[in-house]
Amino acid sequence: MSDRLVEIGVIVAGSLDEVDEAAVRRALGQFREFVTSRFPDFRWEITSSRRPEAVASNRTAPSALLQQALEERDEQHWDFAFAITAAELESHYSHHCFAALSRPLDSAVFSLSLIDPRAIGRAAESEERIATIAKRLSRLMLHAVAHLLGLARDSSPNNLLFHPTSAEQLDAMEELTESQVERHNAALKEIADQRLEEQTGNPTTSLGFMLRSAVINAREIWQAIGAARPWEFPRRLSGLTLAAVSTLVVLLLTAESWDLALSQNNFSTSVLVLLSWIGTTTYVV
Structure with missing residues (x-):
């Protein structure tokens, strides 16, 4: 098993009905299956938590859920945090907003409201709704991870980095190019590096922690010293x-x-x- 761990926290904000509950579980399974098969050099850990108090109405601001995701990401030391809600996301730029993400916060928010077949008035049985919502949500999550890793949009409707303007376009987003997979791997190597404070072992003092940090980051420290050019200080x-x-x-x-x-x-x-x-x-x- 790879020691390159990528941790993703999934926060269920507000309450979900039975269909949405089943769809979220299936979507997480599809997401894990995809990333495990396409990026086998990494070990993926997905942790779920519930915050029923985070959403109290049928509409909510994405910024509030992004802030909630950020707080939990920092507290739990996740690499990425996803917030999922059944409420509609308020948008100032379009009439439909089924996702919002923030690279500086390493977080994303997904709404199940507009990716439900019933959102466009189409009659659908529970199983069809679950399958459709799950597939679209898993595609949104894969799309978000790619953008959070720094990958740009793609013009192909079949690509996972295509920018969809409707929920139906999510159904065709299934592939990544070899170049995109390589860029994923390169970015994930940096994300998956275990932070010193997360490493297991005996408790250490502040001095011991600093010494270990200096040893681990020796190359970066010397590069920073060289970039500062301290020998020029007297002239400056x-x-x-x-x-x-x-x-x-x-x-x-x-x-x-x-x-x-x-x-x-x-x-x-x-x-x-x-x-x-x-x-x-x-x-x-």
């Missing part, structure tokens, strides 16, 4: 150093400074001058 700070020296000269020309200096021996005076120089330079910097 020459102006500030001149300002510090000027400030020190002004201080030395005051009567109080002369009185203090005259009451000190040579060693004490030298130490005080040095401390003043260091102090004023530090303050200016």
Whole structure:
């Protein structure tokens, strides 16, 4: 079994009826089956949670559910968080909004309302509704993962990265190109790297954690130091150093400074001058 773990949290926001419940379970199974077969180098873990209080009406703002998803993602250390609701999603750009996602939050929201065959007034039995909703929801989830990984849209209606304008177009979205699979794998390698705080083992102190972090990230640390070019600091700070020296000269020309200096021996005076120089330079910097 691969040690490259990708964790996805699924939050069921609000209440679902029996059809939606069955459709969500089937969709998660279809999603897992697809990603496991297309990306076998990774181990996929999908965790579900319920937040019935998150949606209290038939319409809700996607931003509120994205924030809920973000909070749970951070708390549970998931890589991605999906919120699923039966409520309609408010939209300012179109009359139909069955999904919304945010790359900065690594989260997405899906509405079951508009991907239900009954949304367009079509009569359908429970099993047909479950099958249709499940397939469309799993396609939306695959579409969202791809975009959250940084992949761009595709113009082919059969591609999972096609931008659908209706729920019916989701039915044809089933494939990824080889190039898209390669980009998926490259992005997933970074996502699946186990964070240090998630690694199992004996508890460690703050100092031990920092030392382990330094060892693991040694290459990145040296690259950052090189990019900062610390050997150029004296040249960059020459102006500030001149300002510090000027400030020190002004201080030395005051009567109080002369009185203090005259009451000190040579060693004490030298130490005080040095401390003043260091102090004023530090303050200016």
